[in-house]
Amino acid sequence: MTPTFSIPNIRLFIAFKVFFNSRFYYPVFTILFLDFGLTVAQFSILNAVWAATIVLAEVPSGALADIIGRKRLLVFATSIMIIEIGIISFIPKTDPSIIFIVFLINRVLSGLAEAAASGADEAIAYDSLEAEGDKRQWGRVLEILMRFQSFGFIIAMSVGAAIYDPNLLESVCRFFDLDTNFSQETTMRFPLYLTFILAICAFITTLRMDDPDKKLPSSNVKKPEIRQAFSLTLKAGLWILKTPFALCVILFGMLFDGIIRMVVTLSSQYYRMIELPESTFGIIGSLVAMFGLVIPKIAKKIAENRSPSYAVWITAGLSLTGLITMNFFWPYLGLIPALITFSAMYFTGFFVSFYMNQVTSSDLRATVLSFKGLAYNISYGILGILYALVLKIKKQGLQAEIDENTLFMDTFSGFPFTFILWFILLIAVYIFGFKKPLFHR
DSSP: OOOGGGSHHHHHHHHHHHHHHOOTTGGGHHHHHHHTTOOHHHHHHHHHHHHHHHHHHHHHHHHHHHHHOHHHHHHHHHHHHHHHHHHHHSOOSOOHHHHHHHHHHHHHHHHHHHHHHTTHHHHHHHHHHHHHSOGGGHHHHHHHHHHHHHHHHHHHHHHHHHHHOHHHHHHHHHHTTOOOOOOHHHHTTHHHHHHHHHHHHHHHHHHTOOOGGGGSOGGGSOOOOHHHHHHHHHHHHHHHHHOHHHHHHHHHHHHHHHHHHHHHHTHHHHHHHTTOOGGGHHHHHHHHHGGGGTHHHHHHHHHHHSOHHHHHHHHHHHHHHHHHHHTTOOTTTTHHHHHHHHHHHHHHHHHHHHHHHHHSOGGGHHHHHHHHHHHHHHHHHHHHHHHHHHHHHHHHHOSSOOOHHHHHHHHTTHHHHHHHHHHHHHHHIIIIISOSOTTOO
């Protein structure tokens, strides 16, 4: 039995996740699009296209990974990443209509890359661990992965925001007695250039992977037929519906991930409401990323020594505590409940991956994990639409004019309320619908 981190695919899996997800433009994501000449409306359209692409491609890509091999899907994903980052890194800032079309292509390709990688990455790592090592060490793999990803996010958040600011770069140059001038049009591409380099690193990493399917006898290897993808998708979907534990892991994951991710999306507005200066936003992002250095170790102990229901209550307690106390909008101190809420995201990611890989067979793993990704994006998309409708209805229902900050505070209470209703519904479905104690496998 090979030691866990001596298995090449395990090391390459961790490297891939860091290169693929640590994108230097994340801390300046919105203003990057706007500085290219796009409008806020166009930015919203592009994000909707990105989410729709993932929803449409998520499950079929997972099925293809189970049929033609996980490595091929990951190589495809990183190839697409190189193209999607490359076209916006080097596009001339000319006609706004052309820029919009290029960014539209970027969002579609980005969605395809995310969908192709989702499921296939964990599947190739878990299968390699099962074939060459001890699959009971998967929790340890997730713990180390989250630590490395946290380091990657901290670097990306800090460096990406810094190199985007021309004034800061000029100050650094003056400190070293360099007479260099930077314009915003020049520096706004620097985070993209660094992300482009990471895309190439991710591509090289996937080329070095070895699909565990190659170790099977050739007679057992399925022919890569497209129709098999739809058959496997149906098989995986029916398996999830017939497996109460797997279904509820996905449903509870939808709840935690969807609501917390919506709050993360709105976090910059929340920070303004609690009177934090904008210059601290990047530092806060790095602080949140540092949770990945601590929480995985705690989550691993819980997952290995406690019942799944205990993991649910821990995550739910953190989520609800954070969401409720965020509604007080305490100046400065309001950062504490926000950090509590965001910590629940790390617990969710660890627990869902740990339990889903435990109960899923190898031949369905990438497809089932893709169903999980699909569910997450549907949850996030629906919550986003509902929140936008609530904002519109609230604004139209008021006689007097209301500013955006007051409207934000008035509607934020919807998040803990939605969480409580959804959580109670899921518990009722599991206990009374499946006639089992909560999360009994």
